[in-house]
Amino acid sequence: xxxxxxxxxxxxxxxxxxxxxxxxxxxxxxxxxxxxxxxxxxxxxxxxxxxxxxxxxxxxxxxxxxxxxxxxxxxxxxxxxxxxxxxxxxxxxxxxxxxxxxxxxxxxxxxxxxxxxxxxxxxxxxxxxxxxxxxxxxxxxxxxxxxxxxxxxxxxxxxxxxxxxxxxxxxxxxxxxxxxxxxxxxxxxxx
Numbered sequence: 308x309x310x311x312x313x314x315x316x317x318x319x320x321x322x323x324x325x326x327x328x329x330x331x332x333x334x335x336x337x338x339x340x341x342x343x344x345x346x347x348x349x350x351x352x353x354x355x356x357x358x359x360x361x362x363x364x365x366x367x368x369x370x371x372x373x374x375x376x377x378x379x380x381x382x383x384x385x386x387x388x389x390x391x392x393x394x395x396x397x398x399x400x401x402x403x404x405x406x407x408x409x410x411x412x413x414x415x416x417x418x419x420x421x422x423x424x425x426x427x428x429x430x431x432x433x434x435x436x437x438x439x440x441x442x443x444x445x446x447x448x449x450x451x452x453x454x455x456x457x458x459x460x461x462x463x464x465x466x467x468x469x470x471x472x473x474x475x476x477x478x479x480x481x482x483x484x485x486x487x488x489x490x491x492x493x494x495x496x497x498x
Contacts (some may be wrong), residue, residue: 334358381415444471
């Protein structure tokens with residue numbers, strides 16, 4: 308169908324060092340470009356070396372100088388989702404199941420969650436930090452629902468965590484409960 312077109316794929320299994328090595332190896336194969344669905348953090352990017360061919364980073368939540376990235380607007384999208392729960396649904400606070408990003412500083416989603424509470428002058432809802440996967444969402448919901456002050460609204464850092472959280476909530480909360488889950492699932496292109 309497309310003459311002289313080839314596609315090579317590789318998986319780093321979520322390991323930033325392996326991802327950098329794979330990008331360097333793929334670049335040496337004389338391809339025209341590389342499309343990366345990245346698992347690197349901003350800290351990992353500091354060790355990234357330009358391989359000399361165009362690279363597009365997909366699902367990248369931060370800009371990378373000199374490259375095109377397409378990914379979520381972590382702060383803005385989280386802020387809007389939590390603001391919606393507070394303003395439209397009148398929740399006095401929203402719990403947060405955060406992803407563990409491996410650093411002490413909060414990521415943009417957490418900053419958006421914080422900002423929504425602060426802008427409405429509300430106390431922060433409880434937060435549980437866990438892994439960015441189904442089990443992490445399930446674990447986070449387990450922790451939130453075990454509290455004596457069980458939250459009525461939850462913002463979840465990723466769609467796969469939200470799936471795990473909803474699975475647990477379905478097992479625990481009666482259908483009459485008015486829990487309002489929200490998950491992070493927006494993408495915005497960046498030049």
